[in-house]
Amino acid sequence: MIEVKELRKRFGSIVAVDDVSFSVGKGDVLGFLGPNGAGKSTTMKMLSCFLSPDSGTAKVAGFDIIKESIAVRKELGYLAENAPAYEEMTAESFLGFICDVRKIKARDTIERVANKCSIENVLHQQIGTLSKGYRRRVGLAQALIHDPSVLILDEPTDGLDPNQKYEVRNLITELSAEKCIVISTHILEEVDAICNRIVLIDKGQVLEDSTPDEMRKTHGGNLTEIFRKLTTGQSKNAVGGAA
């Protein structure tokens, strides 16, 4: 459902995403890995049509992100890195606004999604007063509210306590059968727990595109070791390659 073709994006002289291609199908949960500044968020922002690529393109749910961006955004649930929201609003009215924009009936939907994300207790609180974990779950609720076929979640479990993390992972697993999900994370055991695909990128380039099992097979060791090996080793190679 997501097909990324040679996406490229630069900010001034820094190349943030360099020729990234991969594809994700229905039922897949793709773990998008990479060190900080690798270009994960930028790629996700492009996929969610917030940023436009300098070159290359992608198709999300069959729509081109450049030419049919509105259609893409209709089909897509996106949770941004810091789970941005309107802080002065209560969680309920915030979700109401999302429903309004997405043209869905607010009443039952909010109840349902709040249940799913366990935020019923804070629906009447201002988002600005919520803890980080609740905020993120409100963000998640926002992304799920219209039952999208494609979910892009940028660090969905960041700042949650272990119980909450567990819940969210369960939720994602539960959703994964019907949807195509891309999550980015730094927590590698999380990848193991929920992802059936891994794309590892660094310096804007795709290093690995496989499954967790396969990765362990080809590189040996656990995911953390593989991650360290690939990302630090790659940098050496890159310097060598450049020279």
Next chain:
Amino acid sequence: MNKTMRLIIAIFCVAIITICTTLIINKKFGRTGMDLTEHGIYTLSDGTKNIIKKITQPITLKLYYSRESAMKGSEGIQYYNNYYLYVKDLLDEYKSIGNGKIKLQIIDPKPYSDEEDEAIQFGVKRFQISENDSFFFGLVAETQLGKSKTIEFFSQGRQQFVEYDISKLINRIISRDKKKVGVLSSVEIMAPEVSPYMAQMMQMQGKAMPKNWLAIQQLKEKYELKNIKVNDYKAINDKLDYLLVIQPKKLPETTLFAIDQFVMKGGRLIVFTDPYCLSDRPKPNPQNPYAAMSYDNSSNLNSLLEKWGVKMKDKMVAVDPTLAISPPGNPEPVLPFMQLTNNEVNKKEIITSTLQKIRVIFAGSLETVKQDGVKIIPLLTTSENGGTWQYKNPWELQRPDSRKIYQEMINGGKDTMLAALITGDLSSNYPNGIDFEKTEGEISAGKKKEAKPKKIHLKAIAKTSGDAMVIVVSDVDMISDMFAYQQTFFGMMAQAGDNVNFLFNALDFMSGSTDLISIRSRGNIGREFTAVKKIEQEADKATASEAEAINNKIKNYRQKLNNLGSYSSKNNEQLIEDKAMLERKKIEEEIRKANKAKRNLQAGKREKVENLKNYYSNINQFFASAIVLMIAILLSIYKMAKARKYNARRTR
């Protein structure tokens, strides 16, 4: 390519497109729009349109405005920039209505340029605002034949009459030059036309040549004047454009009838009457020197005017302590000598809007008489402190005693009207015409003695068609040489104050066609705080008896004080003097107290108005904001309650 650069270029393009669209719309639509004002004061009136229709040969309007100099000038000059834009817009409108018959040139005369010379030649006023810059803001209308008329300067005070002024200019350039004015006067205001031979004869006999009044002399430059004898009723006819009646004393009925009919037929009439005319002196009569003593120099035209809504009160002189001036050689102000200033002239009327200073002497007091369809507009009044004084016999006026007059003054509470403009539908005083016997020199008014020979019947028009127009002034002396002019250092006579300007403006105003006058009649309605006026009037009414009591008290004390003065001067003994002093002090104290009480009354009135002001001021500052605050508080309470309820439900 750099995105930011691209963005800046794009925004620059947007700016250009915006600017161009604005300019195009400006050009395309000009002043099209909707005039929402009640009287459509910003739309060219039908009067103007009619005048423009009458243009047969093309005329050129040249608007001179020193735009560049104005920019460099002081704030005061810069004010004119907006005014100029307004005039320019208005002229554009004229041009578009003119259908090609009006050409408009806008000229910014640069210093030392041909344009500047031309402007000066046309008589546009020039103001030197700095060493190198001069300022022009005037309009010239020019025909192809080279005839030209000029508005020498668009002055600040006449901004509301700009349309009138421009239309008048156009009207003047397309119509006949000199208007004909009939002058009918009981005093010798115009010299009889004497043949050169007669003049020579008189000079040889040492007789003084009768001379025109200076005001008349000045009028002659602009108008064709015709002297009409008091009994020459036939001369008052359609050939005159308007009629000036001065000091009408016991006019024969035929003349009154003729004047009446002149007005009915749409003629314009200006009347100067006077309860005590200093310029009207008896001819020296050696046979009977005492005749001068009983000479009556009052005049009025109430017999006609009352029916038209204005009456001059009998034996009444308008006085105003706050306006009194001292006549030359008199140290003290004399009450019936008044100098009217800005507040006493009607600033909303074209005739008087620019006048600043008018002197009147023994002016009468005009009173409105309610008549249907007649509109009376006061032109000159006293201030609100003014009133009237009734004299018992003319002797009292020869040596007016200010103190006595002050005491006897009837304080009208309202301003007393000194000059008025009558418009509307007037009806004739002689709806059935008149009959009279035609015998030479003497005319007796016949009352329907029909079927007798030698009687002449004159038919009458009973009502005016369209707007009639009569101006009544209750003082003749104001246009006399004595008060309207003063000797300058070089022995020339120069105008003193605006007295003559009043006459000129009045004639000028009346000379306008009905079209022109219709322009005037729009939109100058003052929108005063009627509520405040009402409160003041009610307060005045409520305290009227009290105020009068206090006034009487003061009067009494003054009387006492006077008596005391004369008493003590007769008795020079110290003891009595001391006693008198004591007494005097006591009375003065009383007067002080009474005055204070009077002030308190005034203060009460002021307080009421002040309270009203505070009330509205508070309402406007706090009412709406209090509502907003209340809503804000209620909403937050509601939200808090809702959240609490929700939480309570959850935890249960």
Next chain:
Amino acid sequence: MNGFLSVFKRELKGYFFTPIAYVFLVIFLNFAGIMTFKDGFFEAGQASLYIFFINMPLLFIFLAPAIAMRLWAEERKSDSIELLFTLPLTSVQAVLGKFFAAWTVVLLALILTFPMVITVYQLGNPDLGPIISGYLGSFLLAGAFLAIGSFFSSITKNQVIAFVLSIVGCGTLLFIASPSVMFRLANYFPKSLVYIAEWFSLQSRFESLLRGVIEVRDIAFFLILIAGWLWANIMVIKERKAA
């Protein structure tokens, strides 16, 4: 249209969820009243709202930027812009929705000055025409200021900078044709250009409306101005969402 309405409603709620709208309304209503009476409205004794309206530019030059400054700067600062533009909304809808929400607050403020109208009707017999056109002019003037404020808000994250820039922008357009400025301009630019500048003076357009005459070109001027600034605003938002 739906997107526009959603954004409009949310933004309007945003004003009333926070104290901004209340503070704005209270200050505006108070000052409008105080200034009118201080400038001798009562002493002039004329049943007309001219003195009331003539203060509007001065009030709005501070208050309009104050309510416009948050429109985009806050979105940028809290990253909620990322949320906004991953919803199925176009930039045009978002910009217009926000602008009209701010304009509605101003409209409400103007409506709440109704005691002024009642006052003149109680004190005398006013001409309704200039009152109507005065309100229209004030509304359009505020609209122009808000469009300017919205634009400057969109180019920065910092509300204070947005506020200051907007005041400068509004002030420039307000005073450009005042004679003293014209005179200075005339020293540096060709005269024809300076005379053109005269057409762009908000002050004279506003005063022209106060007379009670609604002219096509005055109305068009304000509308074009608003459209122009909003257009620029849309372009900035489209091109620099993330910055």
